[in-house]
Amino acid sequence: MVTLKMSLSCFFLLQISLFLLFSFDPTNAHGLKVGFYDNTCPKAELIVMKSVSDVMKKDPTIGAPLLRMFFHDCFVRGCEGSVLLELKNKKDEKNAAPNLSIRGFEVIDNIKASLEKECPGVVSCSDVLALVARDAVVAMNGRSWGVETGRRDGRVTNINEANSNLPSPFDNITSLITQFHSKGLDKKDLAVLSGGHTVGIGHCPLIANRLYNFTGKGDSDPNLDxxxxxxxxxxxxxxxxxxxxxxxxxxxxxxxxxxxxxVSKRRGFFQSDAALLDNQETKSYVLKQTKNHGSTFFEDFGVSMVKMGRIGVLTGRVGEIRKKCTMVN
Known part of the structure; x- marks a missing residue:
């Protein structure tokens, strides 16, 4: 009996130890870790960084679309590269309305080709998107962060899923909070990641209702300066x-x-930007970033990007490593 009790005690201690090990090791989150390719493709991150730097020297405006591409990938099926796939019938995510204004897909294709030349079948397209997003921010004078890698690529893309899963520039704060929460992101992540709108452009149709017909009576959005x-x-x-x-x-x-x-001056471009002032927590974050020496945005952005980069990832033997990002193997 004593031996049995000791055995059970040892068993439970082992279970607790394993729980602590896997619960608190940040490099074990979803099977991702910083430096995943250090041994299998040591030059991978260098190749991506140089490629992004070279492209942005020629076209500094490409950085914002490259950053946005990662957002749009992660919010549909998770961060598994489905936004890059192309279907003959055009019913892919690329052709969904929110993605029609994204450009820079050829940048991803060229980087993937360089990586295949260096180490065939090793680096996933989904990891390329994550690394490119970070390097684009750095090239735009932002701060770097450690990108977790180890994702594998999905095999499915669906235009309807992109149309229904991506946050809209017309969304109110309730809708935004609900959508981010469904992806495991909280109100702070919403405010932080919205800060990505510090770069890039928007087109007139996306703000026409705020300017000319906000309530259907030919009026402007009262929350717009x-x-x-x-x-x-x-x-x-x-x-x-x-x-x-x-x-x-x-x-x-x-x-x-x-x-x-x-945003604090009611000059947020999109309705979804202005909506950040309609919740106490997101509003508090916005105002904090406007104070001298009070901004934590650059550090926070890296943290939230890592968190977003864990959404719905495929690791281990799930999915595949695509040879070309536009098609399954």
């Missing part, structure tokens, strides 16, 4: 479907924290 609204109206006429505007005027190619200053 009137001077800013007047300025936007000069550039965006009601029927304009092509004009692009800087979301962060004056620094739309620089990754900084000025987005939060704009």
């Amino acid at each position: 009137s001077e800013y609204a007047a300025r936007l109206k000069q550039k965006c006429k009601p029927t304009d479907t092509t004009t692009a505007l800087e979301m962060d005027p004056g620094s739309f190619k620089t990754f900084d924290d000025s987005f939060f200053k704009l």
Whole structure:
């Protein structure tokens, strides 16, 4: 009996030890870890970084779409590269309405080709997206972070899933919080990741309702600063479907924290940006980033990007390592 009790005690101690080991080791999250390719493809991250740097020297505006591409991948089926797949019938995520304005897919394809040349069948397309997002931010004068890698690629892409799963620039705060929560992201992550709108452009159709017909009575959004609204109206006429505007005027190619200053002044470009002021927690975060020496955005962004990068990942033997990002093997 004593021996049995001792055996059971040892068994439970072992279970507790294993629980602690796997619960608190950050490199074990979902099978991802920083430096996953250190042994199998040591030059992988260097190849990605140099490629992004070279591309952005030629076109500094490509950084924002490359960052956005990772967001749009992770929010549909998880971070498994489904946004890169192409179907002959065009019913893929690339052709979903929210993705039609994304560009830079050829950048991903070229980087993947370079990686296949260096170490065939090793680096996944989904990891390329994660690394490119980080390196694009750095190239736009943002701060680096340790990117967890080890993802494998999915084999499915669906236009309807992209249309229904991606947050909309027209969303209110309740909808945004619900969507982020469904992906395991909290209100702080929502505020932090919205800060990605400090770079890039938006098109007139996405703000036309805020300017000309917010409640269906030919009015403007009362939460939009009137001077800013007047300025936007000069550039965006009601029927304009092509004009692009800087979301962060004056620094739309620089990754900084000025987005939060704009939102605090009711000059957020999208309705979803303005919505951050409609919740106490997200509003508090926005205002904190506007104070001198109070901004934590750069550090927070890396943390939230790592957290987002864990959504629905495929690891181990699940999925595959695509040879080409546009098609399954």
